[in-house]
Amino acid sequence: DFMHALDEVHPAFGVSEEELATVVQNGIIHYSSSIGNILNDGQLYVEQVRNSTRTPLVSVLLHGPPGSGKTALAATIAMKSNFPFIKLVSPEDMVGFSEAQKIAHMNTVFNDSYKSPLSIVVIDQIERLFDYVPIGPRFSNNVLQALLVLLGKRPPKGRRLLILATTSNRPILTDMDAIATFDAQIHVPSIAKLRHVDLVLRQVGLFDDEQAHERAMELLHQAQLNESGKLLIGIKRLLAVAEMAKQDPNPAEKFATTLVNSL
Amino acid sequence: DFMHALDEVHPAFGVSEEELATVVQNGIIHYSSSIGNILNDGQLYVEQVRNSTRTPLVSVLLHGPPGSGKTALAATIAMKSNFPFIKLVSPEDMVGFSEAQKIAHMNTVFNDSYKSPLSIVVIDQIERLFDYVPIGPRFSNNVLQALLVLLGKRPPKGRRLLILATTSNRPILTDMDAIATFDAQIHVPSIAKLRHVDLVLRQVGLFDDEQAHERAMELLHQAQLNESGKLLIGIKRLLAVAEMAKQDPNPAEKFATTLVNSL
Amino acid sequence: DFMHALDEVHPAFGVSEEELATVVQNGIIHYSSSIGNILNDGQLYVEQVRNSTRTPLVSVLLHGPPGSGKTALAATIAMKSNFPFIKLVSPEDMVGFSEAQKIAHMNTVFNDSYKSPLSIVVIDQIERLFDYVPIGPRFSNNVLQALLVLLGKRPPKGRRLLILATTSNRPILTDMDAIATFDAQIHVPSIAKLRHVDLVLRQVGLFDDEQAHERAMELLHQAQLNESGKLLIGIKRLLAVAEMAKQDPNPAEKFATTLVNSL
Amino acid sequence: DFMHALDEVHPAFGVSEEELATVVQNGIIHYSSSIGNILNDGQLYVEQVRNSTRTPLVSVLLHGPPGSGKTALAATIAMKSNFPFIKLVSPEDMVGFSEAQKIAHMNTVFNDSYKSPLSIVVIDQIERLFDYVPIGPRFSNNVLQALLVLLGKRPPKGRRLLILATTSNRPILTDMDAIATFDAQIHVPSIAKLRHVDLVLRQVGLFDDEQAHERAMELLHQAQLNESGKLLIGIKRLLAVAEMAKQDPNPAEKFATTLVNSL
Amino acid sequence: DFMHALDEVHPAFGVSEEELATVVQNGIIHYSSSIGNILNDGQLYVEQVRNSTRTPLVSVLLHGPPGSGKTALAATIAMKSNFPFIKLVSPEDMVGFSEAQKIAHMNTVFNDSYKSPLSIVVIDQIERLFDYVPIGPRFSNNVLQALLVLLGKRPPKGRRLLILATTSNRPILTDMDAIATFDAQIHVPSIAKLRHVDLVLRQVGLFDDEQAHERAMELLHQAQLNESGKLLIGIKRLLAVAEMAKQDPNPAEKFATTLVNSL
Amino acid sequence: DFMHALDEVHPAFGVSEEELATVVQNGIIHYSSSIGNILNDGQLYVEQVRNSTRTPLVSVLLHGPPGSGKTALAATIAMKSNFPFIKLVSPEDMVGFSEAQKIAHMNTVFNDSYKSPLSIVVIDQIERLFDYVPIGPRFSNNVLQALLVLLGKRPPKGRRLLILATTSNRPILTDMDAIATFDAQIHVPSIAKLRHVDLVLRQVGLFDDEQAHERAMELLHQAQLNESGKLLIGIKRLLAVAEMAKQDPNPAEKFATTLVNSL
Ligand SMILES: Nc1ncnc2c1ncn2[C@@H]1O[C@H](COP(=O)(O)OP(=O)(O)OP(=O)(O)O)[C@@H](O)[C@H]1O
Ligand SMILES: Nc1ncnc2c1ncn2[C@@H]1O[C@H](COP(=O)(O)OP(=O)(O)OP(=O)(O)O)[C@@H](O)[C@H]1O
Ligand SMILES: Nc1ncnc2c1ncn2[C@@H]1O[C@H](COP(=O)(O)OP(=O)(O)OP(=O)(O)O)[C@@H](O)[C@H]1O
Ligand SMILES: Nc1ncnc2c1ncn2[C@@H]1O[C@H](COP(=O)(O)OP(=O)(O)OP(=O)(O)O)[C@@H](O)[C@H]1O
Ligand SMILES: Nc1ncnc2c1ncn2[C@@H]1O[C@H](COP(=O)(O)OP(=O)(O)OP(=O)(O)O)[C@@H](O)[C@H]1O
Ligand SMILES: Nc1ncnc2c1ncn2[C@@H]1O[C@H](COP(=O)(O)OP(=O)(O)OP(=O)(O)O)[C@@H](O)[C@H]1O
Ligand SMILES: [Mg+2]
Ligand SMILES: [Mg+2]
Ligand SMILES: [Mg+2]
Ligand SMILES: [Mg+2]
Ligand SMILES: [Mg+2]
Ligand SMILES: [Mg+2]
Known part of the structure; x- marks a missing residue:
């Protein structure tokens, strides 16, 4: 039975600890076995980054409908890793930023992550980061291109990085030829029973x-x-x-x- | 019988009191039972924000044809809450603002609201805020994106916020994938009898x-x-x-x- | 018989008097009864603004083919009102203005009008103001949006404003969802007999x-x-x-x- | 017989005399009766401006295929008028100008013309002035709008102005709803016999x-x-x-x- | 049998040595004969540049699916040449660069290469350099045009240059009429057996x-x-x-x- | 027999001599009679400019497939003229130039040419000058418009100018209504035998x-x-x-x- 109450979360000593805890405000309820599978999959990628010398960069896309719990799950996986550097990149911290400011902010987070031997960067609501709207469609190509490069950019020698990105709009990423940039994908479903x-x-x-x-x-x-x-x-x-x-x-x-x- | 004259409105001690009173210049006439229902629904969301610790943010969209009374009703709901912070965000106060200035103005209002334990922000004529026109169609994507983020951005610990937005053009919000950002919707009809x-x-x-x-x-x-x-x-x-x-x-x-x- | 020569015009003591007189250079010839009807309708809206406390803002659109006499008739209605503030907003005074300068100019005229108890603002060639051209179509959305807001913005307490706008291209205003912003419309026909x-x-x-x-x-x-x-x-x-x-x-x-x- | 050699041209004492003479470098050959008709029509509009108090502004469009002689004919009509102010507005003098600089230049020429009791402004290659190209199509809407306003802007009291514009692309002016701005048109044909x-x-x-x-x-x-x-x-x-x-x-x-x- | 372990790479004494070695982090595994053919072809172009006086510029496009090994192979060919100047132009070094900065960076690399008698410039992920995305499609035309010119620009007298460009999207280069700019192409396949x-x-x-x-x-x-x-x-x-x-x-x-x- | 070795080229004492010689690095091989015809045609236009007082400006377009020898032939015609001013306008000298800088550069070359009694300006790869790419299509309309004006702008009294432009994409010039600007065209074919x-x-x-x-x-x-x-x-x-x-x-x-x- 998977109904063992709220998952216990021990946040790492990274800088974003409080912020990460906030997005899991209501905890993780194990209402279905899929929740455990998602968390297990997440841990697998954490270990790959921790152990493999051949793949110093692993990027994973968590995708699912609005409100399915993507942000809370990504934050939980990150906090469980105990990596020394964990950082959340969120559109909520960039309201009113110009394209250049957004890119500079993201670039700084990635450059900071390269200084730690083991790092996780959570990129939340990736389609909101590049200002996507279906009418047109319109989006910031500059931010998108910066993201695509950063998602594939190998950290310097001796550094390892796990990227966890979330989106409610995977189809648009497919249309943008942006899916191939991710090493793996995790689906987060809605409740249907x-x-x-x-x-x-x-x-x-x-x-x-x-x-x-x-x-x-x-x-x-x-x-x-x-x-x-x-x-x-x-x-x-x-x-x-x-x-x-x-x-x-x-x-x-x-x-x-x-x-x-x-x- | 719902013909009990004008609704009595006791505005809160928030900063926008006079401005809110102005938009209800001709009062609220209870010409139909739907008026009472709208006001009751509004009060329900006010109470949810006042009482629940799990949902510190509730955003509601009032939609209906031009001139159906959306602004007056939103203002009335807000004034009845007696919340310490009530603020109206209106295109009328932003004529000639650049995109950046609009976003900065909205951001300031939201940041101010985060300082009060209980707040209401009324966002009037949301499609006019992002300069929507059906030819093209054209609109300010920057303002729209800022709005979408602000509409979903959880206030800091211990703060609660109710957002009341109005629009005469709900279909365009649907086309923009912007409807899912709202927690609830209230329809304001025209007079048909x-x-x-x-x-x-x-x-x-x-x-x-x-x-x-x-x-x-x-x-x-x-x-x-x-x-x-x-x-x-x-x-x-x-x-x-x-x-x-x-x-x-x-x-x-x-x-x-x-x-x-x-x- | 309506052939009682030129209409006599006594301009108000507003600032634009000379300018308004200029656009009626050849007077108003009462060649048909429709001319008198248009002037009567115009006067009706003048009186509504003068007398009603419920509608401090009335906006009227004069529309008709190029050269049908829209500008001369709007100016004549305005001058007959004897309102203390009458101002003409015309593209001819804004050649080479940037979008921001156009909006600033219009905003100033409206703000000035709010200082007078009774005002009329004539907005001439509204589609030229927002730089409309059917190829594309192209237009200045910023100027259009500013106009739409100004056309619906209630003057401050105790102030009353009549807006008379002219256009040779009403269909484009319909396509732009801009018609609902006007309280009334007056048609100015060509000569057909x-x-x-x-x-x-x-x-x-x-x-x-x-x-x-x-x-x-x-x-x-x-x-x-x-x-x-x-x-x-x-x-x-x-x-x-x-x-x-x-x-x-x-x-x-x-x-x-x-x-x-x-x- | 219309073969009476080259037309004799006595340029006015306006500022652009030399420039105007240059564009008629090879004189006007009266190879067909249409040449005389065009020059006569041109003179008629010159006289209207000279004599009528009701129409202080007359604008005429000379249109025809590339190289049919439009510029030379417009310059000839202008020079024959003996008006004290004659000025040529040509894209050749504005290479590398920004939109704003083009508009400022045209505006200056028109404002200068308003200082003379009788003026002619020749606007050459009007579609090149607003940077028209059929792919897109693309053009400078700002310059076009400024032109449309200037073409219809009545000179101040006591001043008279004749505008002679040339184009090889009348259809595009029709598509742009710009033809109604002209009071008259003159067709300049190619040689076909x-x-x-x-x-x-x-x-x-x-x-x-x-x-x-x-x-x-x-x-x-x-x-x-x-x-x-x-x-x-x-x-x-x-x-x-x-x-x-x-x-x-x-x-x-x-x-x-x-x-x-x-x- | 082509399974003779990892290819041995002796990097040249050029400036990018370490960077080039990094992109071949996992070596070149000779899993198929096509790997040897690609390296041989590469060497042929290296010799053409080294020896011919008639063709001081040779540009080669390495194209193939994502992750097929293009960058590692281009780097390997370059390092084996022992040319005194070898430089990698990569989008990873230009995150957040403006169009002008990207062009300036590329221009500098090419100008530097012109100072060496024998040079190789590797241009990695060419479609990412000009910010291509299939939606629209959108891309930086300024960067593309600069690339097209640089790819065909003959080095000054006495200088020779080999350009190795990589792309995962050859079709878009065809659509852009950019293929004719390359002197030769090398296909890098995925593993299919x-x-x-x-x-x-x-x-x-x-x-x-x-x-x-x-x-x-x-x-x-x-x-x-x-x-x-x-x-x-x-x-x-x-x-x-x-x-x-x-x-x-x-x-x-x-x-x-x-x-x-x-x- | 036209196989009389390489054509002998005596470059003029103009400023671009070395640059022009460079683009004919491999000489002109008379592999077919068409080569001689092209050079003869070129010389005819040179003489027209040298002798006629009626046509002080002649502009010729050399068009043909990529690599067919357009640039080398244009340079050869120019060098044979012995005109005192010969200048090459090439995209290779404008990498990273803004639109305004490109236009300023071209304008300077033309203004310099107007100072010499007899001049030739070679405009190489005209479609690359205005940044043409078939996707969109996109191009710099500002540069195109400046080119169109300069191609038709008569030099001042007493000055004569021959313009030789090259393109691999004549169809796009046709689509742009830019062909009529040229006085003549010369076709440069590929080798087919x-x-x-x-x-x-x-x-x-x-x-x-x-x-x-x-x-x-x-x-x-x-x-x-x-x-x-x-x-x-x-x-x-x-x-x-x-x-x-x-x-x-x-x-x-x-x-x-x-x-x-x-x-
Ligand atoms: N099993 C669970 N998985 C995820 N979240 C859960 C779970 N159980 C409870 N929650 C709570 O549900 C909420 C999920 O919200 P969250 O913001 O993570 O969703 P989301 O998919 O990111 O939404 P959006 O599409 O708006 O970004 C959080 O408050 C979280 O604490
Ligand atoms: N039952 C009612 N509901 C709403 N407004 C009412 C009611 N009775 C009277 N009013 C008056 O009607 C007017 C409604 O105007 P209001 O600006 O609120 O409409 P709106 O739908 O916001 O218009 P718009 O579409 O132009 O924004 C106000 O003056 C208000 O005082
Ligand atoms: N009955 C009339 N109505 C309007 N104008 C008249 C009338 N009789 C004479 N006029 C004269 O006719 C002219 C009408 O020109 P006006 O500029 O007003 O037309 P318009 O419709 O505004 O033109 P446009 O479409 O170019 O803006 C004026 O000079 C005016 O004095
Ligand atoms: N009957 C004529 N009408 C016009 N121009 C003539 C005539 N006879 C001789 N010319 C000469 O022919 C030339 C006409 O050139 P012009 O530049 O005026 O043509 P255009 O139609 O303006 O050309 P474009 O379409 O390129 O602007 C001039 O040099 C002019 O002197
Ligand atoms: N035969 C081989 N060819 C190419 N790379 C090989 C080969 N054998 C092993 N490798 C390793 O495989 C990896 C190939 O990755 P590389 O970045 O070169 O691929 P790519 O095609 O450039 O990918 P992308 O499409 O993402 O740019 C490198 O780590 C390289 O060391
Ligand atoms: N008959 C010839 N005509 C032209 N070029 C020749 C001829 N014979 C030899 N050549 C040489 O061929 C080369 C032609 O290259 P050139 O750059 O002129 O071609 P192009 O058509 O301008 O190419 P692109 O389309 O890339 O601009 C030169 O190096 C030139 O010296
Ligand atoms: Mg989320
Ligand atoms: Mg409202
Ligand atoms: Mg008018
Ligand atoms: Mg002409
Ligand atoms: Mg690669
Ligand atoms: Mg060439």
Whole structure:
């Protein structure tokens, strides 16, 4: 049984520790075996970087729908490595940056990483970094090109680097011929089974009593979410709907209705 | 009966109080039950931000046709919250701003909001903020990207933020993959029933005597606005037509003719 | 009979008086009843701004073919208002301005208008202001966006503003979703009837003797302009053709030939 | 018979006299009656500007194929006017100018013209002024917009201005909605008849003896240029071919062959 | 038999020696006869530059799929020449450079090369140098044009230059009419035969015992990689998969599964 | 028989003498009668400029496939003129120039040429000057427009100018409406006959003995290059293939194979 509560995370003594912990604010709930597999895969690449002299650079792409937990999982893998250098590159820290400033910032992070024997750089929301929008489409080619070079640039002699990038839009990376730049890919799925919803609800303790919990699940079953294949929700939004329902005098009904309406 | 005159608004002690009051210049007329529902929904999100520790950020999109009352309703929800920080981000305050200046202005408002334990930021006319025009289409991708990041950026530890954004062009946000950034949406409809027109006219006291009022309504009925489904007018323009008719020696006829011709 | 010679214009004591008078250089000839209707409509909006507290901002679009008299009519409506602030915003005063300079200029005019209790701003050739050209199409989106915001921006408490904008290209404004920004529209037609040409010719005294006048009109009738529906000429160009014909030893023939050939 | 040698040109005492004379380097050969008509039409517009108080601005477009003589004819009309201000605006004087510099230069010329009671501005190769190229198509919209405004901008009280613009690409002006800005148009055709070629050859004295002249014309007749409708050559290129043939020991054959091959 | 271990490389005394050695970090494994042919071809062009006075400039394009070994092979050819000037131009050294800076850098390298009697310039990842991305497509035309000129620019009298450029995207160079600029082309293929995989595995010593090696090859044979034509993998990625498998307690199975899944 | 060895070139005392000589490094081989015709045509235009007062400006376009010898031929025509001013405008001298710098450079060359009574300006690789690339297509419109004006700009009184421009891409000039700017065109073909290859080989003395020469020609005949119409190679590349073959122990076979494979 994989329902062994929240994963314990011991952050490394790198500079971004607090920032990384923040993005895993609600912990990692092991609602399905896929969560464990993702974390295991992540650890495998960590070991490859730690041990192999032939591949001093390994870059991995975590991809999946919005809110499926990509950022939290990448941060968790990174924190578990205990590498001396772990850094998060996020669009949230670059609001209002010019293209040149973004590139300079990324370049600095990579150059810093080259100073440590073992490093991890997490590049979050990669498509937001190069300002992608489907209309046009438009994006910053300068930032994209800098990213493509940095993703493939071997660290200097004696240095090893693991890159963990996240995206909600893998197709656009394919269209951009940018996928070949990654050494490996990890898929992060949405929640698609009521069983997994059940586990999450218990974990977060949405309801005070078992009865309410069962009423909520009963309502979801009646909506035939499982059978219709309509259930498909990221862990992030599932937690948000639960919180909203909590404000209601009738959380079970509120939760079930809102979830069903939002699909 | 929902015709309990104008909604009473007690603005918070935030900085934008006067500005918020200005955009509700003509008050909120409860001409239909949907008005109450919108205000209730708004209050629900206010409470979620006030109470939940898991979701320190909630962003809501108010969308509807031009002049349907989005700005006035968003301002009203915000003012009712009594949150210590309430701020309006509006294109009207940024005429002639460069892209960089717009982004800097928005960034400042958000950074200010992060200093208050409980905050609301109203982002008005979101498509005008990023200079959208359907020919091309053209828009400022830099401003859009900054908005997308700010709409999803978690406030620092211990801070909570509710974002209320308005738009008359939800489809373009969908095309831009920008809808997923919002946690929830509220629809603000136009007026589509003569019954509601009747209530508005009484509320604003367009006519001095009941006879004139009835003559006007009679003319509208004769134009078969209800049956044809042609009636569809924002509260803002309905008030404007009423004011124009007031200038006429024959307000009942003037009002009916102008309304019918403008549909 | 509407042939009561030139309309008498008493310009207000606003700053642009001379400039406004210049654009009505040849006066307003009441060659058709539509001229009077347009001026009446204009006055109605003037009164709405003067009297209503609910609509401190009214914006009106005068649209029609090139040379149909839009600018002269807008200026005439404005001058008749006797509002203390009347200002003309024209592309002719902004040759060689950068986008930023254009926006700054417009912004200044609007800000100045907000200082007067009652103001009129005439925005002439709105599509030329934002540099529209059908190839591409191309236009200055920055100027357009500034205009759209200014056209809908409520003046501060206690101030009232009437905006009169002119355009020869209403379809492009529709394509740009810019029409909804206007509170009302006034159509300014071309001259389409020989009867109206007749009135204009008499008014400007093209011919020294009645015989020449009748010969010219006879020639136009023979060309079947009325029946064929081919007659469609702006008052501006009609006056130009008349002036050119005046240089000729044979003005009646010259006038008729040139007019027919130019259609 | 219109073969009365070269037109005599008395340039005005304006500033551009020498420049204008240069562009008519080879004089005006009256090889066809159309040349006289063009010059007469030009004079008519000169008189309109001189005499009419109602139309202080008249703008005329001379259009025709490359090398048909547009620039020389516009310069000739201008020089014959004896107006105190005559100025040529030509792309040749603006190589390497930025858009802003081009606009500033044109603006200066127009502002200077407004200081003279009677002025002519010749705007040469209008499509080259705004950098038009059919691929794209691309052009400087800023320069185009400035031109469109200047072409329609009424000079100040008491000043009169005639604008003569030339173009080899009228269709593109139509596509740009720029044609309506002109008050009138003059077409300048290519040479399409052997009779006219004959007159030009005699005028420039290509051959020393009548025999050679007749042999050349005979060769052209044998090539059936008249019947096939293939003859279509600008006066400028015809003069060039004649000069090239002059270098040859056998000018008659050289002239005929080159002309036929170049069509 | 071409399995004579790693090729021995004696780098020249040029400036980039260390950098060039770095890109051949894992040596050149002669897994197929094509490797020898490529190196021989390379040497032929080296001799042409060394000996011919008629062709002081020779430019060669090495093209092939991502990771097929282009950069390592170009570096090896260059280092074997013993030319006094050998320089690598790589996008990795220009992250964040502006277009002008990139061009200046390349120009400097070429100008430096002109000072040596015999030079080699290796231009790596040519499509990344001009920022190519298939969406649009977009690229830096300025950098491309500078490259095209430099690739064809004859060195000054008495100087000889060999240019070795690499690309993973030859089709785009064809579309850009850039192929004709090269004097010759060398194709670098991916690995497509299990026999070659076998040789590589032995060379890198992936398995400690012969049994494991044979089990891995047996698994690949069972997957019918040879027959299906599905095997197509660059030497670079093959080495990466081997390294990853090394981390696993079960490297034979891990290697086979990962290789099969990655095709 | 036109095989009278290399054409003798006496460069003028102009400033670019050395540069011009460089581009004809391998001389002009009269392998076909077309070479003589091209040089004769060139001389004709030289004489037109020298003698005619009516055409002080003559511009000629040399066009043909890559490597067909355009630059060498243009330089040869120029050097034979003995004009006091001869200057080469080449993209090779403008690597990294901005658009403005390119235009300034060209403008300076033309202005310098206007100071000499008789001048030749060679504009090499005209499509590379304005940065043309077929993808898009993209090009520098500013440089193109400057070129178009300079190509048609009459030199000042008493000055004469011959412009010789080269291009490998005449179709794009046609698409750009730029062809009409030239007074004449000269076509420079590729080599398409084995007979001409034979002459070139003898001229450059590829083989030490007659036997080897005949073996090489025999191999080419066997490949049926003449009959198939597949032979089409610029003189520049033919010389390059010969030089490469020289490095081989077996030049006859190497030459034949490489030539056949490169077609
Ligand atoms: N098994 C899990 N995997 C990932 N996140 C989890 C899991 N269980 C709980 N969480 C919580 O769910 C949230 C996931 O949000 P996160 O920002 O990582 O999603 P995301 O896919 O990066 O979203 P976005 O597409 O918006 O970038 C975090 O608050 C995290 O603590
Ligand atoms: N029930 C109501 N809801 C909203 N506004 C109302 C209502 N009753 C009256 N009003 C008045 O109607 C006007 C609505 O205008 P508002 O600017 O909010 O519309 P909007 O939808 O934001 O318009 P726009 O699309 O132009 O931004 C305000 O003056 C407000 O005071
Ligand atoms: N009834 C009329 N309406 C308008 N203008 C008239 C009328 N009678 C005479 N005029 C004269 O006709 C001219 C109209 O020109 P005006 O510039 O106003 O036209 P316009 O439609 O603005 O042209 P454009 O499309 O070029 O901007 C003015 O000189 C004006 O004095
Ligand atoms: N009847 C004529 N009309 C015009 N030009 C003539 C005539 N007779 C002789 N010429 C000479 O022919 C030449 C016409 O050249 P011009 O530059 O005016 O042609 P263009 O149409 O402006 O050419 P482009 O299309 O290149 O601008 C001048 O040298 C002029 O002196
Ligand atoms: N026969 C070989 N040819 C090329 N490289 C080899 C060979 N044998 C081993 N290698 C090693 O394989 C790697 C090839 O990587 P390299 O970067 O040269 O590939 P690439 O084709 O340039 O990749 P990319 O497409 O990413 O630029 C190097 O580490 C090199 O040492
Ligand atoms: N008959 C010839 N015509 C031209 N060039 C010749 C001839 N015979 C020998 N050559 C030599 O051939 C070479 C021609 O190269 P050149 O650079 O002139 O060709 P190009 O057509 O300008 O090439 P590109 O298309 O690359 O600009 C020169 O080295 C020249 O000396
Ligand atoms: Mg994320
Ligand atoms: Mg609003
Ligand atoms: Mg007007
Ligand atoms: Mg001309
Ligand atoms: Mg490489
Ligand atoms: Mg060349």
